[in-house]
Amino acid sequence: MTIRDAQPADAEAVAAIYNEGIAEREATFETRLRDADDVREWLRGLYPVLVAELDGEIVGFARIGPYSEREVYAGIGEHGVYVTRAARRHGVGLALLEALAGAAQGIGLHKLTSRIFTTNTGSIALHQAAGFTVVGTQRRHGLLEGRWRDCVLVERLIGDAAE
Ligand SMILES: CC(C)(COP(=O)(O)OP(=O)(O)OC[C@H]1O[C@@H](n2cnc3c(N)ncnc32)[C@H](O)[C@@H]1OP(=O)(O)O)[C@@H](O)C(=O)NCCC(=O)NCCS
Numbered sequence: 232m233t234i235r236d237a238q239p240a241d242a243e244a245v246a247a248i249y250n251e252g253i254a255e256r257e258a259t260f261e262t263r264l265r266d267a268d269d270v271r272e273w274l275r276g277l278y279p280v281l282v283a284e285l286d287g288e289i290v291g292f293a294r295i296g297p298y299s300e301r302e303v304y305a306g307i308g309e310h311g312v313y314v315t316r317a318a319r320r321h322g323v324g325l326a327l328l329e330a331l332a333g334a335a336q337g338i339g340l341h342k343l344t345s346r347i348f349t350t351n352t353g354s355i356a357l358h359q360a361a362g363f364t365v366v367g368t369q370r371r372h373g374l375l376e377g378r379w380r381d382c383v384l385v386e387r388l389i390g391d392a393a394e
Contacts, residue, residue, distance in 0.1 A: 234330040237280040237292060242267035244289035245282060252313045257351050260373045278308065279334035283323045290318035293327035295335060298344060306341040328361035332389055341392035346372065346382035355383060363387040
């Protein structure tokens with residue numbers, strides 16, 4: 232398996248994997264499916280988008296986006312990680328998160344954070360395996376199809392901040 236920066240040619244595959252996660256209704260509050268143009272837009276931004284490639288196929292991706300518009304929080308990135316169903320539990324998510332932490336350090340971030348539905352026990356376990364700490368639970372953080380969802384907040388300190 233290779234972890235590398237996403238290229239415009241990967242956009243279709245990345246969108247398909249994200250849409251799988253959106254359709255499961257366990258990974259994100261998002262319900263609008265994305266297309267390759269949406270992914271190419273991410274690639275034009277300043278933050279890393281990584282893909283995992285196995286036997287020539289894109290099987291997962293991870294990306295960082297801004298945590299806040301406030302300058303004081305410029306060192307924090309909010310991330311997501313998605314692995315296609317058929318490739319799960321083979322270490323792809325862990326490899327992506329490790330590489331993402333390196334990419335975060337490379338652009339000077341001191342922290343990665345994300346919110347995970349309390350019911351998404353697989354993602355919580357993955358993040359703990361990847362050195363993230365569960366900070367706490369945010370109750371009723373948003374509505375997904377009319378149902379309140381609670382989220383755990385996870386974070387991992389990066390580089391000097393981790394020492
Ligand atoms: C969460 C997700 C990214 C995990 O990716 P993955 O490639 O399957 O994870 P890995 O194989 O690298 O797992 C590493 C470790 O995390 C833990 N883990 C991962 N998935 C797990 C699950 N479903 N149940 C329990 N533990 C799990 C295990 O400790 C695992 O190590 P092990 O397989 O040796 O026991 C994947 O299930 C996924 O894409 N889900 C849908 C999208 C999503 O929820 N994304 C996160 C949004 S916050």
